[in-house]
């Protein structure tokens with residue numbers, strides 16, 4: 013009995029954190045699809061989302077929805093600024109330059125977070141006041157349901173956006189062939205901006221929903237970013253459904269490993285999976301044809 | 309005579325595109341042999357398969373009777389196949405001289421420890437490398453530009469530099485992919501002369517070229533491919549009168565007038 | 568070696584004269600201590616500059632090799648009573664072995680993927696330092712690591728250690744400069760310029776990429792050992808991801824296309840980190856970020872490219 017309870021507990025924890033990895037992975041994919049840039053600052057959006065929400069809730073005492081949208085808005089503006097000030101001005105950048113620039117921006121975000129919030133971890137109240145309940149004898153925090161619910165909503169909204177809106181379709185076209193898109197009159201620069209905005213927003217959402225469960229501090233970005241990248245690579249870089257499946261799998265592996273093998277090495281597990289995928293099949297395991305054509 | 313280079317049944321797909329289908333041909337030592345065909349016929353792909361830059365799906369490649377199909381490109385260079393690229397692939401940030409020095413890589417030996425401590429054997433070898441490189445630069449006529457960044461050279465000189473670099477590997481056979489591309493008439497004439505000199509120095513030449521005058525003028529033998537298939541093979545005269553070839557080129561603008 | 572002789576002499580002159588001058592200039596008053604750290608980091612960045620600037624391969628995990636060297640030395644001398652010199656060798660052996668194992672699959676990757684793979688590798692090693700408490704002492708580390716010694720002479724004073732470290736740096740620099748001006752260095756530059764063409768011209772590219780990866784790991788490992796025997800205390804915090812990025816930053820700020828750039832960038836940033844920025848306790852990360860961003864965007868050739876830029880500006884205005 014206790015064993016099943018434990019297992020259920022681990023699985024649920026895994027899916028919850030996996031949803032966050034999925035969101036971060038989606039963030040990578042959106043920018044990558046339009047620009048072929050891997051944004052090393054992706055994890056920082058998550059941190060900033062969480063910490064700005066802390067400010068909105070704990071300092072300004074704003075209500076949950078107001079704080080939520082304001083926080084997402086602020087991080088989104090930062091994402092837009094990142095593109096406008098650091099990515100767009102660079103012409104004919106080499107891959108190395110782009111890597112370094114996004115790393116520099118990630119350091120700046122991290123430095124800002126440290127300056128404003130210091131080195132302490134912060135928490136947020138759970139979204140609903142409902143008490144924990146039990147399922148198969150495992151104790152479930154309602155916030156976990158919020159994480160899963162909001163992740164689902166984000167994924168659905170995203171797929172609607174890419175399937176039915178002009179902008180979404182144009183962004184996918186950029187992904188397939190930036191040159192042709194330019195010729196067809198798609199404003200590629202605008203698409204790049206939108207991709208940064210979307211990624212920042214999704215990162216912020218992830219940070220806001222996970223902070224009540226796992227706290228947030230200024231230097232969590234790198235690890236979150238790496239694991240999220242693990243999700244997008246395992247799922248096949250550029251593939252949205254791939255990132256979601258892979259994020260959940262990664263979270264599950266991590267949580268099960270923490271429970272049954274070693275909690276100290278739980279962070280290493282996701283990274284080892286990332287390395288193995290990069291070494292064995294960098295085109296990922298859950299993607300369609302498109303991702304496998306990309307260059308590694 | 310024993311063929312120097314021999315391919316049997318080379319086949320290559322890119323996804324759904326059949327770039328090469330069952331290409332079999334031979335190059336005899338001392339020949340200048342040309343490969344021609346319309347755009348997208350698969351000529352560059354064939355070069356890539358021979359030099360090892362691409363792995364053929366099927367087929368065998370022999371150099372001097374020895375199969376080199378499993379060799380990576382650098383081993384093929386070592387074995388005596390060198391090449392130039394259609395879209396010049398020099399090392400733009402290195403000097404002209406350094407570009408050619410790289411070509412000597414497979415003909416020199418000193419490794420990291422000797423190089424790091426600059427041993428006597430390393431210095432001797434280095435002197436020899438530089439000397440030989442100068443010879444090749446003089447051969448193509450770039451001896452006055454050795455210290456320039458290679459990326460700064462005009463296209464014509466970049467093509468010459470690529471030839472010098474290819475020759476620096478001391479190949480048995482050199483593959484030239486559209487060496488006249490982007491050259492003016494005068495430069496093309498010099499190129500023709502150069503190709504003759506290369507052959508006269510004992511190096512077999514395999515050439516892809518769109519400039520028909522040049523091809524008909526200097527080749528001993530011509531292989532025609534179209535849509536990845538071998539269409540015809542023979543001396544320039546027979547190729548010119550081959551109805552299949554004329555058909556394949558129909559609509560293309562070939563100027564035979566001054567032949 | 569005719570080339571760069573002047574620059575090397577200048578460096579040596581600088582290294583000899585400055586310890587005397589420092590008493591008069593307050594901004595660099597802590598010269599010896601800072602320069603010992605700078606020298607140690609220079610070893611890492613010389614190797615990294617060969618890897619990044621010459622061979623064109625990025626590594627965001629080189630602090631891991633610094634750590635492997637440091638922990639090999641620390642653990643072998645403190646817990647197993649080995650001679651420090653053997654500890655250094657053991658560190659080198661372990662680092663190169665790990666560099667081979669990690670390098671072979673990683674170096675097949677390019678650009679972003681290589682960056683992420685090395686980042687992941689560095690982070691894993693960092694986790695190991697934290698988790699293998701029996702060996703490494705975990706997050707709190709361990710102390711009482713012996714000094715380096717030759718016979719009965721111990722390198723305890725700052726001046727002797729300064730001389731030792733910078734002698735090693737000079738040897739490392741000499742080795743690197745020789746490599747650059749050789750067949751090996753040209754092969755690396757060729758790989759950077761056009762990997763396909765290099766391969767077709769007879770350069771075994773995977774082998775050469777692995778060589779420079781291993782060599783740079785050896786530089787970093789020796790640096791780690793020297794670090795250990797200087798501060799005689801170890802914990803994982805000097806080997807985390809931010810340090811890996813700082814090393815890359817030193818190389819880029821100085822100028823990636825020259826090992827001299829690595830040395831300039833390293834000395835400057837070490838001064839910045841150890842001395843000048845200590846006043847801004849909470850700002851330092853932010854300052855690092857802005858320096859890296861601004862240099863990458865507006866001075867991509869780094870500090871060493873300044874003279875040339877100024878020269879060309881002057882000729883334009885004339």
Ligand SMILES: Nc1ncnc2c1ncn2[C@@H]1O[C@H](COP(=O)(O)OP(=O)(O)OP(=O)(O)O)[C@@H](O)[C@H]1O
Pocket residue numbers: 322325326327345346347348349350351352353354394
């Ligand atoms: N790397 C590649 N990936 C996908 N398709 C390719 C690749 N290289 C060549 N192709 C395709 O293979 C076919 C043959 O191309 P190839 O470059 O060999 O032609 P070519 O005869 O050299 O043409 P050209 O005279 O224009 O240089 C073309 O349809 C081309 O689009």
Ligand SMILES: [Mg+2]
Pocket residue numbers: 351352353394
């Ligand atoms: Mg071609």
